[in-house]
Amino acid sequence: MKILAVDIGGTHVKILSTGQKQKREIVSGPKMTARQMVSDVKKLAKGWAYDVVSLGFPGPVLHGRPVADPHNLGHGWTGFDFASAFGLPVRVINDAAMQALGSYRGGRMLFLGLGTGLGSAMIVNGIVEPMELGHLPYKKGTYEDYVGDKGLERVGKKRWRKLVKDVIERLVAATEPEDVVIGGGNLVHLNKLPKGCRAGNNANAFVGGFRMWNSAYASINRGCKKAKMSGSKNQRPRT
Numbered sequence: 031m032k033i034l035a036v037d038i039g040g041t042h043v044k045i046l047s048t049g050q051k052q053k054r055e056i057v058s059g060p061k062m063t064a065r066q067m068v069s070d071v072k073k074l075a076k077g078w079a080y081d082v083v084s085l086g087f088p089g090p091v092l093h094g095r096p097v098a099d100p101h102n103l104g105h106g107w108t109g110f111d112f113a114s115a116f117g118l119p120v121r122v123i124n125d126a127a128m129q130a131l132g133s134y135r136g137g138r139m140l141f142l143g144l145g146t147g148l149g150s151a152m153i154v155n156g157i158v159e160p161m162e163l164g165h166l167p168y169k170k171g172t173y174e175d176y177v178g179d180k181g182l183e184r185v186g187k188k189r190w191r192k193l194v195k196d197v198i199e200r201l202v203a204a205t206e207p208e209d210v211v212i213g214g215g216n217l218v219h220l221n222k223l224p225k226g227c228r229a230g231n232n233a234n235a236f237v238g239g240f241r242m243w244n245s246a247y248a249s250i251n252r253g254c255k256k257a258k259m260s261g262s263k264n265q266r267p268r269t
Contacts, residue, residue: 031048031081031082031243032047032048032049032079032080032081032082033047033048033080033081033082033083033084033239033240033242033243034046034047034048034071034075034078034080034082034083034084035047035083035084035086035128035235035236035238035239035240036071036083036084036085036086036239037086037125037128037129037232037235037236037239038058038067038085038086038087038088038100038103038125039058039088039125039145039146039215040058040059040088040100040101040102040103040145040146040147040179041057041058041059041102041146041215042055042056042057042058043055043056043057043058043062043067043070043071043074044232044235044236045071045074045075046233046236046239047075047078047079047080048080048240049079050078053233053236054074054075055074056070056071056074058102058103059102059103060102060103060104061104062103062104063103063104063105063106063107064106064107064110064112064115065106065110065115066104068112068115068116072116080118081118081119082118082119082120082121082243083112083116083118083119083120083121084120084121084123084128084238084239084240084242084243085112085120085121085122085123086123086124086125086127086128086129086235086238086239087100087107087122087123087124087125088100088101088102088103088124088125088146088147088149089101089107089124090124090160090162091122091123091124091127091160094121094122094123095108095109095122096108096110096122101147102146102147121242121243123158123160123238123242124149124151124160125143125149125235126141126142126143126149126150126151126160126161127141127151127158127159127160127238128235128238128239128242129141129143129149129151129213129230129232129234129235129238130151130152130153130158130211130238131153131158131237131238131241131242132233132234132235132236132237132238132239132240132241133211133213133230133231133234133237133238134153135209136156136209137155137208137209138152138153138154138155138206138207138208138209139152139153139154139207139208139209139210139211140152140201140202140205140207140209140210140211141153141210141211141213141230142163142198142201142210142211142212142213142214143212143213143214143230144177144178144194144212144213144214144215144216144217144219144220145178145179145214145215145216146178146179147164147174147178147179148163148164148173148174148177148178148197149164149213149214150162150163150164150201152205152207163201164177164178168197173197173201176190176193176197177190177193177194177197179216181193182216182219187219190219191219191220191221194220195224198210198212198224198227199224202224202226209228210224210226210227210228211227211228211229211230212224212227212228212229212230213229213230213231213232213234214230214232215232217229217230
């Protein structure tokens with residue numbers, strides 16, 4: 031089975047198919063609707079063979095469907111029939127959860143994605159739990175307001191790095207993970223990672239997209255919020 035993994039972001043949509051080595055991407059932005067995304071991805075994937083599609087969606091997902099339009103994209107995502115639009119089986123998961131899935135090594139892991147906003151997910155002993163920590167109150171706004179793109183632009187890199195360190199420390203203290211992965215496009219702006227953290231890689235989103243079709247993740251396709259992963263704490267799930 032060949033899989034097309036689609037990582038939908040607030041600024042770009044990136045894709046990679048089974049057997050391909052080079053990703054492809056297009057600009058997204060506040061005018062991109064769900065229907066437009068599907069149309070653009072089909073054109074972008076021209077020449078690639080794929081049987082199923084994995085979508086990493088930048089917002090909350092419940093029972094395999096977006097439950098709110100993303101803050102940084104257009105409208106029409108909730109209730110949209112992705113399977114019908116692609117003409118293929120489709121599985122949808124929160125984008126941070128998809129990247130977390132591709133980064134997982136076992137145990138209790140917290141994933142935080144520094145990008146347009148603040149993506150977040152936890153995997154606890156193989157159970158994937160998408161989260162929306164970025165929208166929790168922080169100072170005069172939310173975590174996302176301070177460590178997302180707008181916060182970086184507003185306060186500059188030096189102050190932003192201090193805020194990122196503070197936010198990570200708070201979320202680590204609250205969730206008590208054994209492993210912390212920091213990913214996202216703005217990871218490059220950090221001079222060093224906070225103690226106990228390791229760097230993720232945006233390419234792990236594609237790994238996660240491929241893993242979604244492993245039989246161990248069948249609960250995603252049944253519409254469950256959580257997906258059980260196989261393997262012991264020290265064993266990576268097979269892709």
